[in-house]
Amino acid sequence: SRTKLTYESRANLAKSPVAKRLFNLMATKQTNLCLAADLSEADAILDMADKCGPYICLLKTHVDIVSDFSESFIVNLQALATRHNFLLMEDRKFADIGNTVSLQYGQGLYKIANWADLVTAHTLPGRSIVQGLKAALGGANSAKERGVFLLAEMSASGNLIDEKYKENSNKIATEGGDVDFVAGVVCQSADCFAFPGLIQLTPGVKIDEGVDKLGQQYQTPEHVVKERGADIGVVGRGILQASNVEKTAASYRDRLWAAYQERVAK
Numbered sequence: 334s335r336t337k338l339t340y341e342s343r344a345n346l347a348k349s350p351v352a353k354r355l356f357n358l359m360a361t362k363q364t365n366l367c368l369a370a371d372l373s374e375a376d377a378i379l380d381m382a383d384k385c386g387p388y389i390c391l392l393k394t395h396v397d398i399v400s401d402f403s404e405s406f407i408v409n410l411q412a413l414a415t416r417h418n419f420l421l422m423e424d425r426k427f428a429d430i431g432n433t434v435s436l437q438y439g440q441g442l443y444k445i446a447n448w449a450d451l452v453t454a455h456t457l458p459g460r461s462i463v464q465g466l467k468a469a470l471g472g473a474n475s476a477k478e479r480g481v482f483l484l485a486e487m488s489a490s491g492n493l494i495d496e497k498y499k500e501n502s503n504k505i506a507t508e509g510g511d512v513d514f515v516a517g518v519v520c521q522s523a524d525c526f527a528f529p530g531l532i533q534l535t536p537g538v539k540i541d542e543g544v545d546k547l548g549q550q551y552q553t554p555e556h557v558v559k560e561r562g563a564d565i566g567v568v569g570r571g572i573l574q575a576s577n578v579e580k581t582a583a584s585y586r587d588r589l590w591a592a593y594q595e596r597v598a599k
């Protein structure tokens with residue numbers, strides 16, 4: 334199964350150039366930690382990115398929660414991504430018709446396609462969402478340098494995704510002419526897809542299992558990697574709210590990476 338293969342070997346199987354890049358980055362930098370930088374001030378995000386940069390392969394944003402968003406925020410964030418060698422993912426969760434997502438991706442205040450290596454999208458509208466996102470690209474933002482992670486499951490308790498939706502999301506991720514744009518799947522379990530060239534991104538990770546007050550469900554780093562098939566574990570508040578951010582980021586990185594090493598060694 335894909336979970337027994339190393340990230341290096343999976344890089345060779347990836348159809349998406351960005352997935353290939355990310356698998357190789359993970360293998361070289363030895364990290365499968367993604368920081369969810371869910372803070373509402375630009376400087377606070379940049380500070381977190383600088384502190385956690387050495388330990389992460391990916392930094393995930395929600396730009397629409399940044400109160401003082403500006404172009405210089407993006408320039409500074411990209412500089413940190415280059416300095417520390419991590420990719421940027423805007424967790425936009427696109428969910429509309431192709432024409433609308435194309436505009437939301439390329440235009441507006443945030444011009445996500447200009448700077449985010451990766452974005453996320455719901456599969457609810459069907460495969461036209463992938464075509465719509467690709468349609469926003471061209472010129473400097475070529476489809477070769479960008480990719481999407483499709484949602485096949487969510488960590489929220491009571492979410493409406495069922496087995497059929499999950500299976501059909503897998504089909505969109507692995508069949509058809511646009512699979513070179515699909516870098517991975519956001520999900521909670523190893524049975525979401527089988528193709529080893531895709532990356533499984535799993536949010537809802539915390540050293541202490543449990544729930545928050547608004548339906549978020551947490552599992553440990555070891556559990557998501559070894560039992561749930563996660564290739565990258567997403568940690569937000571587990572790091573953001575720690576008294577020592579660097580130390581905590583390093584410890585999440587160590588635990589996620591050790592779990593991966595055990596997984597491929599068996």
Ligand code: 5BU
Pocket residue numbers: 369371395424484486487488489519536537538549567568569570571
């Ligand atoms: P937390 O602070 O570790 O709970 O943050 C989790 C992040 O992952 C947050 O940015 C969510 O928007 C994101 N997320 C999630 O929690 N669950 C999901 O199923 C998906 C995304 Br998809």
